[in-house]
Amino acid sequence: MTNEQAAPSIDDRLRAALEATSDYVFLLDRDLRVDFVNRRTEELNGVEPHHYEGLLLWEAWPSSGAEPVRRTVEEARQTGRTVRLLHNHGADGGLDRWLEIDVSPMPDGVAVIFRDITQRWLEQDLLRATAESVQGMVAYLDKDLVYRFCNGRYEKLFGVPVERIVGTFIGDFVGPETFARANPHLQRALGGEVVRYESWMTYPQAGRRYMRGTSSPRKGPDGRVKGIFAQVLDDIERRLAEELRREQDEKLRQNQESLSLTMKAGKMG
Secondary structure, X not given: OOHHHHOOOHHHHHHHHHHHOOXXXXXXXXXXXXXXXXXXXXXXXXXXXXXXXXXXXXXXXXXXXXXXXXXXXXXXXXXXXXXXXXXXHHHHOOOOOEEEEEEEEEOOEEEEEEEEOHHHHHHHHHHHHHHHHOOOEXXXXXXXXXXXXXXXXXXXXXXXXXXXXXXXXXXXXXXXXXXXXXXXXXXXXXXXXXXXXXXXXXXXXXXXXXXXEEEEEEEOOOXXXXXXXEXXXXXXXXXXXXXXXXXHHHHHHHHHHHHHHHHHHHHHO
């Protein structure tokens, strides 16, 4: 028996690997017709894989995602690199499933790999919903102190769209004065400490505010700090009320002292 007879061919091993993966795989030939589909794809539309063979991908998968996939395939072929697309499969009447689609050019065709990222997407939705339901501002900054996430309360206070805040270095957004006040707390959080603080802060967009905040480190599997979760509450109304109450108490105390001195002077007279 020769080595070729004893061992499976590369095509056999590739096919076995594609059948074993948890992704949904379509291989297209040079004419962009389906040449191979793994069995996992039946979960998407309830269609057996052999029914796809010989069809154009957008014929095999007629849905709202067909045209974006076609454009992505053309882009991948023109650029010679992998192009990624996101698609919600639930829009086609199927399961509410988010798919991450990678289209990669090959010498004899194109590989289209669908990956189910529904769990990740739902977790992100849950994070966004939770972040929007809290009273204060919630943000995540990476280890370089660049905003990677912030909730809608940032836009409400500062009047700046969230999309413009994300990707911005915190010092550039809050201004040098406030950054100088906040940075010591942030550095302690980057050092692995949960830091709570309250202070007057002056912002270019919102003026002088009294902020109460908590900065918590986010650690990776290796135990190293990857970034900071920041929760900040604009507490200026409570602070101003407290200051007003202290001023009133001080005035009352002074008036009482003045009245007491006047009464003593009257008795002595």
